[in-house]
Amino acid sequence: MDTENKIQEAVSYIREKYANPPQIGIILGSGFSFFQEHLQDSTVIAYSDIPNFPVSTVEGHAGNLVMGKCQGKELCVMAGRFHYYEGYTMQDITFPVRVMAALGIKTLVVTNAAGGINKSYSVGDFVALTDHINLLGSSPLRGKETSGQRFIDMTHCYTSELRDQAIETSKNHDITLHQGVYAATHGPNFETPAEIRMMRVMGADLVGMSTVPEVIVARQLQLQILGISCVTNMAAGVLDQELSHHEVMDTMDKNRQKFVGFIEELIANKL
Ligand SMILES: O=P(O)(O)O[C@@H]1C[C@H](O)[C@@H](CO)O1
Numbered sequence: 722m723d724t725e726n727k728i729q730e731a732v733s734y735i736r737e738k739y740a741n742p743p744q745i746g747i748i749l750g751s752g753f754s755f756f757q758e759h760l761q762d763s764t765v766i767a768y769s770d771i772p773n774f775p776v777s778t779v780e781g782h783a784g785n786l787v788m789g790k791c792q793g794k795e796l797c798v799m800a801g802r803f804h805y806y807e808g809y810t811m812q813d814i815t816f817p818v819r820v821m822a823a824l825g826i827k828t829l830v831v832t833n834a835a836g837g838i839n840k841s842y843s844v845g846d847f848v849a850l851t852d853h854i855n856l857l858g859s860s861p862l863r864g865k866e867t868s869g870q871r872f873i874d875m876t877h878c879y880t881s882e883l884r885d886q887a888i889e890t891s892k893n894h895d896i897t898l899h900q901g902v903y904a905a906t907h908g909p910n911f912e913t914p915a916e917i918r919m920m921r922v923m924g925a926d927l928v929g930m931s932t933v934p935e936v937i938v939a940r941q942l943q944l945q946i947l948g949i950s951c952v953t954n955m956a957a958g959v960l961d962q963e964l965s966h967h968e969v970m971d972t973m974d975k976n977r978q979k980f981v982g983f984i985e986e987l988i989a990n991k992l
Pocket of ligand 1: 749752908965966969
C-alpha cells in the first residue's frame with residue numbers, strides 16, 4: 722500500500738472515532754503527556770489501534786492520539802512521539818504529521834525536552850525555536866517514492882508570527898521563554914561534552930533527539946510551525962554532573978503547571 726492510502730486508512734479510522742476536524746496539532750515531548758488531560762470532550766485513541774501507526778516505546782510517551790477541545794479550539798494531540806533511535810524509519814516517525822495534516826490541521830506545535838547548550842539558559846526555562854540543525858544524518862523526505870514535494874525550502878521553517886505571539890503570551894506567565902536553535906542528534910545515548918562543545922560552535926542553543934523530522938514534513942505540508950523546548954537539563958559537560966532520562970522527566974514534572982497556563986492562553990488567543 723502506498724503512503725497516501727495508508728494516510729487515508731488512518732484518517733478514516735480517526736474520523737469514525739471523532740468527527741470534528743482539528744485546527745491545531747500538538748506533539749507532546751518527553752514528560753509533556755499530562756497535557757492531554759486538559760482537553761474537553763476528548764476521545765483517546767491508542768496508537769496501537771490506528772491503522773499504519775507506529776507504537777510508542779519510550780517512558781514518558783503515553784502512546785495516544787487525543788482528539789478534543791481546548792479553549793474553544795479543536796485539537797489533535799499526540800501524547801507520545803516517535804524517535805529515530807527507536808528503530809523506526811524517518812518515514813514512520815513522521816507518518817502521524819501527515820495524518821494530522823490530512824485530518825485538517827493548519828498549525829503544528831512541536832514540543833520537546835532538550836539539553837541546554839547556551840550557558841545563559843537554566844533548567845526549567847522554555848525556548849521558542851528559531852531554527853534547527855539536523856545532525857540525524859537523514860531526512861524524512863529521503864526515498865524513491867516521496868510523498869509530496871522533494872526540494873523544500875527551509876529558510877523560514879518556524880513561523881515567526883507564532884513565535885512572537887508565544888513571546889508575548891509568556892509575559893503573562895511565570896515562565897522564562899528564550900529564542901534559540903535546536904540541534905537534533907540520533908541518540909538514544911546522551912552526547913559527550915566534546916560533542917556539545919562542537920554543537921555550541923555550530924550555533925546550537927539546545928540539543929535533543931526529535932522534532933526536526935516532524936518539522937521537515939510539516940514544512941513540506943505547508944503547516945504553520947511553533948517549536949517549544951523545555952530545558953530539562955544542562956547539556957553534557959556544562960555542569961559537572963551526569964545526565965539521565967529520570968532528570969528529564971523530573972524537570973518536566975516540576976514545570977508542567979507553568980506550561981499548561983502558557984499554552985492554554987496561546988491556544989485561546991493566538992493559534
Ligand atoms: O521526545 P523528546 O524529544 O521530548 O524526548 C527527549 C529526547 C529523548 O527521547 C529523551 C531523553 O531524555 O527526551
